[in-house]
Amino acid sequence: MIGNIIRRFNRSIPRTFRMDMLRVRRILLVLLCLGSLILVFKNERAYRNFKLTFFMESDWYTPAPVDKSRWGKRQTKEVFEMNAGENDDIRPPDAIGAGAKKCGTIAFAYFLSLNPDFRRTSYTEGHWLYKDSQWKGGFQSYKRKLPTSEPGQITYEGTPRYLVESSVPARAKAISKDMKIIITLCDPIKRMRSDFIHTTLTTEPHAQEIKGYKNISSFVDEWLPRVKRNILEQGEEYLTDVYYHDITASIFTNSIYSHYLNHWLDYFPRDQILFLDGEETLNAPYKTMDKAQDFLNLDHVLTNEHFFINEETGYYCAKRPENMKKTFCLPKSKGRTGNLADPSYLELGKDQIEALKEFFTPFNRQLCDIVGHSMSFYADLCK
Numbered sequence: 286m287i288g289n290i291i292r293r294f295n296r297s298i299p300r301t302f303r304m305d306m307l308r309v310r311r312i313l314l315v316l317l318c319l320g321s322l323i324l325v326f327k328n329e330r331a332y333r334n335f336k337l338t339f340f341m342e343s344d345w346y347t348p349a350p351v352d353k354s355r356w357g358k359r360q361t362k363e364v365f366e367m368n369a370g371e372n373d374d375i376r377p378p379d380a381i382g383a384g385a386k387k388c389g390t391i392a393f394a395y396f397l398s399l400n401p402d403f404r405r406t407s408y409t410e411g412h413w414l415y416k417d418s419q420w421k422g423g424f425q426s427y428k429r430k431l432p433t434s435e436p437g438q439i440t441y442e443g444t445p446r447y448l449v450e451s452s453v454p455a456r457a458k459a460i461s462k463d464m465k466i467i468i469t470l471c472d473p474i475k476r477m478r479s480d481f482i483h484t485t486l487t488t489e490p491h492a493q494e495i496k497g498y499k500n501i502s503s504f505v506d507e508w509l510p511r512v513k514r515n516i517l518e519q520g521e522e523y524l525t526d527v528y529y530h531d532i533t534a535s536i537f538t539n540s541i542y543s544h545y546l547n548h549w550l551d552y553f554p555r556d557q558i559l560f561l562d563g564e565e566t567l568n569a570p571y572k573t574m575d576k577a578q579d580f581l582n583l584d585h586v587l588t589n590e591h592f593f594i595n596e597e598t599g600y601y602c603a604k605r606p607e608n609m610k611k612t613f614c615l616p617k618s619k620g621r622t623g624n625l626a627d628p629s630y631l632e633l634g635k636d637q638i639e640a641l642k643e644f645f646t647p648f649n650r651q652l653c654d655i656v657g658h659s660m661s662f663y664a665d666l667c668k
């Protein structure tokens with residue numbers, strides 16, 4: 286039939302413009318092939334787009350909705366033994382720093398302690414609240430981890446691990462139901478990288494295993510499917526106190542903030558918790574100081590003029606308010622990932638980053654409700 290149409294069309298035009306049937310067929314064949322190619326290409330692109338949006342929108346895991354009606358309602362059964370001397374210049378903390386690990390918790394505490402009315406522990410981290418034997422020792426035992434202070438000053442003890450230890454919120458409430466909690470969060474993948482390299486330099490139980498991996502990329506290839514499967518099979522119960530049953534997975538699970546925050550919020554109302562953005566502490570520490578001094582009702586001793594970038598490391602240092610000529614930088618162990626001898630050790634492939642983003646998305650989305658405002662790493666997930 287097409288042949289008839291072409292023949293009739295061919296006869297209707299002047300003889301000089303007529304083509305032989307073979308040539309017409311060839312042209313048609315080429316056009317047909319071109320058309321098919323365009324269609325295949327367009328469909329492939331559409332398929333890829335579909336796949337991307339489909340997997341982005343449908344989560345691999347759906348956490349229970351955030352239940353704000355529970356916040357702060359849970360009573361503590363823990364008892365804090367106030368068994369230390371009365372006329373002491375050491376008292377239980379007014380504020381607890383609870384992680385997250387590797388999000389800039391030390392930068393926060395060290396910088397804020399340049400405000401003379403913020404008294405932090407002489408130990409960088411107390412690691413006291415989650416250890417049963419220490420907790421049983423009451424205030425007498427805790428005292429050696431706490432700073433001296435005068436009336437009107439704020440005493441602080443911070444330990445990143447407190448975020449993920451299920452016994453800690455109840456114990457913090459047992460010390461004081463008015464306890465203020467400060468939590469710094471940061472990009473989960475960035476945090477993982479920092480945790481990974483940090484662990485290789487410690488004596489933690491999983492240090493040897495982590496050191497056994499050539500780099501973070503091979504670790505993620507092996508462990509991401511495993512952690513996902515455990516969450517799908519066991520639910521969020523798997524995340525609770527993971528340090529005691531699957532500590533290696535903590536490199537991932539320490540970044541699942543929403544699970545741990547839901548537990549903290551069972552004990553403390555939202556307005557007793559200050560959420561800080563680790564990215565802000567890193568790039569604009571004066572803004573973090575502003576928020577913390579407000580939250581703790583401290584004089585705004587630390588301002589923009591007290592911070593400067595150290596040319597050598599690229600990280601912020603501070604000028605001491607009592608003598609601006611004296612400066613303070615964090616120890617070399619902080620800011621490790623920005624000055625790596627071999628950056629390929631922490632490199633991840635594009636597909637691995639996509640897979641990790643997908644992994645953290647359902648939990649990060651919950652932060653919109655929990656924190657109540659967006660932060661650098663999940664702003665795009667909040668409606």
Ligand SMILES: Nc1ncnc2c1ncn2[C@@H]1O[C@H](COP(=O)(O)OS(=O)(=O)O)[C@@H](OP(=O)(O)O)[C@H]1O
Pocket residue numbers: 385386387388389390391392445478479480483566567600601602615618619620621622623
């Ligand atoms: N001013 C300044 N100097 C150096 N480092 C800074 C600073 N501000 C924030 N940070 C970030 O702090 C990260 C270490 O986080 P933490 O102190 O929370 O680590 S820890 O959990 O207490 O071990 C550290 O991460 P790494 O680079 O992986 O060490 C930094 O990103």
